[in-house]
Amino acid sequence: MPLGALRPSPLVEQATQHLRDQITEGHWAVGTKLPGETTLAKTLGVGRSTVREALRALAGAGLVQARQGAGVFVIAAEPEEDxxxxxxxxxxxxxxxxxxxxxxxxxxxxxxxxxxxxxxxxxxxxxxxxxxxxxxxxxxxxxxxxxxxxxxxxxxxxxxxxxxxxxxxxxxxxxxxxxxxxxxxxxxxxxxxxxxxxxxxxxxxxxxxxxxxxxxxxxxxxxxxxxxx
Structure with a gap:
């Protein structure tokens, strides 16, 4: 599923879902470094703060991990179950x-x-x-x-x-x-x-x-x- 600009309505949830879909559908494999916040924000049509919150949500689900000085990487293809x-x-x-x-x-x-x-x-x-x-x-x-x-x-x-x-x-x-x-x-x-x-x-x-x-x-x-x- 290609990325695209989002409609203006809960943007963090939409951004999180779009990024999650990219990961769970295999577009970004485990070990892949995600594009930077600026690139993601431009692609999704949202602000960097929205992207930052979305990445935080994905990290909470066990899908990505931020590495100091290196970026954000995919660490799992499926979210952790609560x-x-x-x-x-x-x-x-x-x-x-x-x-x-x-x-x-x-x-x-x-x-x-x-x-x-x-x-x-x-x-x-x-x-x-x-x-x-x-x-x-x-x-x-x-x-x-x-x-x-x-x-x-x-x-x-x-x-x-x-x-x-x-x-x-x-x-x-x-x-x-x-x-x-x-x-x-x-x-x-x-x-x-x-x-x-x-x-x-x-x-x-x-x-x-x-x-x-x-x-x-x-x-x-x-x-x-x-x-x-």
Whole structure:
């Protein structure tokens, strides 16, 4: 696709897209030095500041790299995927393994840091999970995820909370598929109640070891079922 003058409307985005297309379509191969800012600005019909912002965006996507005194070079033919995109494309079993590493640790920390307010939230989430036993599979999974989110929140670590939130969309879909495909709630609409009750009780007692053990056992069983799907 040849370069051409741009229409006056968000110019940085347009310039970024045109330059990105040149790279991803192979017009500028990996290792190629890009034309200078002045040349690009003239070709695209924009100012140098617009070209500079576009190059910065391409560098952020992992496509180009500025080398001091040498210029800007193409370092990849495809942009790097952001974290949410990687999670959406990942196998649910891979996501679940990472979830186990994060959430078991969070449960242990939660047992040490939980407040009275956290315990109120946990017991409320546990009650709602039990109430959802009479609801649809999707509603039951949502209540289950909400309980686990409450456990992570009780660790009072914003990084852990943020990581878990990133996993939730992929986990939710995988768990709904698991419950529906294996018909897990056919004989027990409140599937996993005992394990979750033990988890909440361990956190309430401040028993970090028991909290981590209860959650690890619960998640290990679920992961085995996901692998078997």
């Amino acid at each position: 974290w949410p995109t990687r999670l959406r494309r990942a196998a649910v079993t891979d996501v679940y393994e990472v979830r186990m590493l994060i959430e078991v640790e969070a449960a242990q920390v939660a047992a040490q840091r939980r407040t009275d307010d956290d315990l109120t939230v946990l017991h409320t989430a546990m009650d709602r999970r039990r109430q959802a036993a009479n609801a649809s599979d999707a509603e039951f999974v949502d209540a289950d995820v909400a309980l686990h989110a409450a456990v992570v929140a009780a660790a009072h670590n914003p990084v852990l909370t943020g990581l878990f939130a990133e996993f939730v969309p992929v986990l939710r879909k995988g768990l709904i598929d698991l419950v529906e495909l294996l018909n897990l709630r056919a004989g027990d609409p409140n599937h996993g109640d005992a394990g979750h009750a033990a988890l909440v009780d361990a956190i309430a007692r401040g028993d970090a070891e028991a909290a981590g053990r209860s959650l690890r056992e619960e998640l290990t069983r679920t992961l085995a079922q996901l692998h078997a799907m």
